Amino acid sequence: MSDNPASDVLDIAPNVDDALRSDKPVVALESTIISHGMPYPRNVEAASAVEAAVRAAGAVPATIAVLGGRLKVGLSMDEIRRLGEQGPQVIKCSRRDLPFVLARKETGATTVAATMIIAAMAGIRVFATGGIGGVHRGVAETMDISADLEELARTNVAVVCAGVKSVLDIGRTLEYLETAGVPVVGYQTDTLPGFYSRCSGFPVDYRVDTAKEVAAALQTKWDMGLQGGLVVAVPIPEAHALARDEIDGVINEAITEMQRQGIAGKDTTPFLLARIAERTGGQSLEANIQLVLNNARVAAEIAVQLGHDIC
Ligand code: PSU
Ligand code: MN
Secondary structure, rough: OOOOOOHHHHEEOOHHHHHHHHOOEEEEEEOHHHHHOOOOOHHHHHHHHHHHHHHHHHHHHHHEEEEEOEEEEOOOOHHHHHHHHHHHEEEOOOHHHHHHHHHHHOEEOOOHHHHHHHHHHHHHOEEEEOOEOOEOOHHHHHOOEEHHHHHHHHHOOOEOOOOOOEEEHHHHHHHHHHOOOEEEEEOOOEEEOOOOEEOOOOOOOOOOOHHHHHHHHHHHHHOOOOOOOOOEOOOOOOHHHHHHHHHHHHHHHHHHHHHHHHOOOOHHHHHHHHHHHOOOOHHHHHHHHHHHHHHHHHHHHHHHOOOOOOO
């Protein structure tokens, strides 16, 4: 046993370890989006392109997952491909799942919450994804609130996303984040992006126009000893955005179908995303890939700025 028990279960890829040791910018990437969020083989292509986007913007990508009971920070292309092929057969792993997946030496794709935990253990402070989990529509009946929100309240990692998952109750998710003390920042926008569309109609807490401003806020938060992350919401690039009314119609229809089939809990997102992709003839999938690529670039820029002495 080493002094730090975490290091007994944590495997950091050599190139990521080198970058962290020499204070070079690193961006964490999640794996549930690969296994559960997109179909094979587009998921593998997208994951590879997202890593390339991080590199092109001057940072080192570290895709995170649990493989054979080990916390892996920085997957090889082969490991990403295997996760992509297995798809929803691998365990979707959030905070509650980590101890069991590890103890049983199983393989799990990590959600935003689990990826934040592992990124923080490795010393990575910036993380890019598509959309965070949150409060589901119909919460009064289901109590379905993603563990991502509590994680944002307690773990010191900034999450760069295109807003909350398209299928959620945005207003209630923002209320929850406010209660939890998590700032929601609009990147070059005054309103929260609507995931597939550029605007949800809800205001953000703060607008920031540069990666440097985000880095300064993060540094200040953590220097003060305030625990938790930051949601950096970046609108999908104009050229790839879908019309809000149209996509909302498709999402509502998918939710109705899900309720009819009695699908609940952690299976809701994979079902809804697949259904929405089917109904938009793959347009939602393309938009999803493009927004993640864009978030990866912004996250890399923030990680670069965090490495500078900004405050
Ligand atoms: N948003 C997407 N696709 C996804 C997810 C979010 O567009 O696959 C995943 C993320 O990993 C997120 C998780 O952390 O869904 C949240 O799941 P739940 O609501 O079960 O906590
Ligand atoms: Mn849930």
